[in-house]
Amino acid sequence: MTVTKSRRRGAQLEQAILDAAWDELREVGYARLTMEAVAARAGTSKPVIYRRWGGRAELVLAAWFRNLPVEPETPDTGTLRGDLRTLFDRIARRADSMMNEMVAGVMGEAFRHPEVAALLGERLANPAPLTEAVRTIVDKAVSRAELPPVELPHRVRRLPLDLIRNESMTCGAPVTEETVASLVDDVYVPLLHGLAALQRDG
Numbered sequence: 001m002t003v004t005k006s007r008r009r010g011a012q013l014e015q016a017i018l019d020a021a022w023d024e025l026r027e028v029g030y031a032r033l034t035m036e037a038v039a040a041r042a043g044t045s046k047p048v049i050y051r052r053w054g055g056r057a058e059l060v061l062a063a064w065f066r067n068l069p070v071e072p073e074t075p076d077t078g079t080l081r082g083d084l085r086t087l088f089d090r091i092a093r094r095a096d097s098m099m100n101e102m103v104a105g106v107m108g109e110a111f112r113h114p115e116v117a118a119l120l121g122e123r124l125a126n127p128a129p130l131t132e133a134v135r136t137i138v139d140k141a142v143s144r145a146e147l148p149p150v151e152l153p154h155r156v157r158r159l160p161l162d163l164i165r166n167e168s169m170t171c172g173a174p175v176t177e178e179t180v181a182s183l184v185d186d187v188y189v190p191l192l193h194g195l196a197a198l199q200r201d202g
Helices: 010-028 035-042 046-050 056-067 080-094 097-112 114-125 128-143 154-171 177-201
Strands: none
Touching: 010 035, 010 046, 010 056, 035 046, 035 056, 056 097, 056 114, 080 128, 080 154, 080 177, 128 154, 154 177
């Protein structure tokens, strides 16, 4: 079906392009996504898209991060493990197979194009809502005396995302509740206690 082009500008046009890229990605996957198809779906032209994004990987990353669901509140179950399991489970629900294929495709382009590698690294290294949620969860645990006072390096705050992404991409299947529980109980909570002990004794 041909989409009639319209005189949209600014944020309205950008949203239409990102929505089109997201819909195309979900329908055909990263490998088969083309800028021509995105332009047709958005009712615009390839030059308009290229004025905003340098290529397919940049466009797809922008669409991905625009469409990531944002949880309105930090988990508050009353316990450190409960809060972390809820947070890890939220991350796991987002790491579906389409995201794995997309990230793998973008990473392939990153090896060939340094600018894509830089953009991918920036996007994955700074998941601000997640890192703030981790900080809040840990601060509450400290206030409840579940955890000694601890300073969280940035890599520790983003580690829940790294752990879930690694499990999802390595196994190629949805992350189970059992895996979430293991990541929290066997990896992340012991890490927090160990880090607190090192900081106290250091």
